[in-house]
Amino acid sequence: MVEYAKDRRYLPTHEWVKLEGEEAIAGISDYAQHELSDVVYVELPEVGETFAQNEVFATVESVKAASDVYMPMSGEILAINEDLEDSPQLVNEDPFGRGWFIRFRPSKPEEYDSLLDAEAYERHCREEAEKGG
């Protein structure tokens, strides 16, 4: 059963972002990890780097493919999930929790409002799955 966590928002490209005060955490959705299958490697940015919304900030590799991961909101990287280096399977096991990618400081907090809520994102995923046959 695919989960859609309600306490955060999503990009149509399957990244989630969760606000925590002035900071935010981001990762990829449960739907995304299902589609990727077993994640074998995650390439993360450096702390201190800044990215614009929709810019590629990470790459996630599964047995099937390597996929770009897009920044859900503009901001500066404050921390990366170093556990993913030795345990990339955390992305599969707990995509909304221990499989987080980055903690960052949003530079344009208003971008949050333009993102999909869990309901809209779930609809988007269903449509995408149907399109695929």
Added chain:
Amino acid sequence: MREPLIYEISSPGRAGVNLPECDVPATPLPKEYLREDLPLPEVSEVDLVRHYVRLSQLNYAVDTGFYPLGSCTMKYNPKVNEEAAKLPGFVQTHPYQPPDTIQGNLFLMYQLQEFLKEISGFASVSLQPAAGAHGELAGVLMIRAYHESRGDHKRTRMLIPDSAHGTNPASTTMAGYETVKISSDARGNVDLEELRAHCDDTVAGLMLTNPNTLGLFDEHVQEIARLVHECGGLLYGDGANLNAIMGIVKPAALGFDVMHFNLHKTFSTPHGGGGPGAGPVGANEVLAPFLPGPIVVKERVEEEPASDEEWEEEEMYYYHWQMPPSSIGRLKAFYGNFAVCIKAYTYIRMLGAAGLREVSENAVLNANYLLSRLKGVYPLPYNRTCMHEFVLSGRLPDAPDVHTIDIAKRLMDFGFHPPTIYFPLIVPEALMIEPTETESKETLDAFADALIQIAQEAKTNPELLHSAPHLAPVARLDEVLAARQPVLQCLK
């Protein structure tokens, strides 16, 4: 039976050769160069030969079976190509020889350039690049050199459809451009609305594969060319799928400015382990001066040859190297993979113009035959007449637990190489099938029968698929563990 590792058949003190008694004073190797952690296998000659011959027999190749690997054009490689490449006149030459002494080689390279020009419609061709993606890099560097030669430095973005080969964004990044992805529309063509929105004076060009990796001919290719050219960009052609259109349409006439050819796909030279590839690049008048070089040119020889009467009737030419005027330079030592060029030249000469057209017609016919047998059995997300290949989905409605990987592994039990899987990325659970023109109807039917039976098994006995392959030299490998914790040495 599992073939043991060479270390497992090693026996201390056993040797493959008996060295004669040493006739000079023995000097031990300096201690610091001796490695005790390097346990070299000790085996006899016969055990060694048998081990490697047995391993070679486990190989799967175009010469042992059907190899429908999508976008790779795994056609049969005629043996006459190898004979030609082994001719002493070719084998015993060296790239440092003066041009006067290798006129035959230069003639062949010149002719191959001319053939590729004729097939593609381009003004000039360079044989330099050593592989397809190498050719792509050459093309993108040429596009960059062109813009820079005009003082146009604001073009930083290369547009790439989401149905492109993964090498396109890689080549673009290597050439220092930013990649911008353009979506496909519902028919599998480039989404023109999205393309229009991206066309501005920061666009260096667009890289188009036509037919694309869905095996579909983009119906708007001329409109795409117009949009890209109108904003000042150039159109790169990924020639990987040229096998679908030879002798039918010339890429230059479709609006492409530069394109690479994969001699190891379209022109029947071996892939990978059978020898290196070759990725010549063709360009129109605008980009020709930027081609990598040197390329071969010919000059009319004025003076009459000594006394041979037959020669008097023919025009005499002298072939030599020339660097295109604004060349991006050399991409490789010497002059490209010459032996591969001999094989491609032989292939083209054996078939002639009509034969090449027939190659493409049969490649498309074979793909459509297979497609028509399979499309009721497997989902076909883009339901159109295909070109030389097509993409099914392994997501079977009645077998939710079965994935494309299981179908591919099960195919090995039927003696077939699996198709390309999980690519292109725009089709979930993709199965990308390219039969090529060299297969008989019987082979195509046997392959279709196998896939149809597997779809049945997926419903009635999915476990059979999950645990496949059952008849391959090794059973299902743990690819996830291999990727997460690779062990790259067999030393203890």
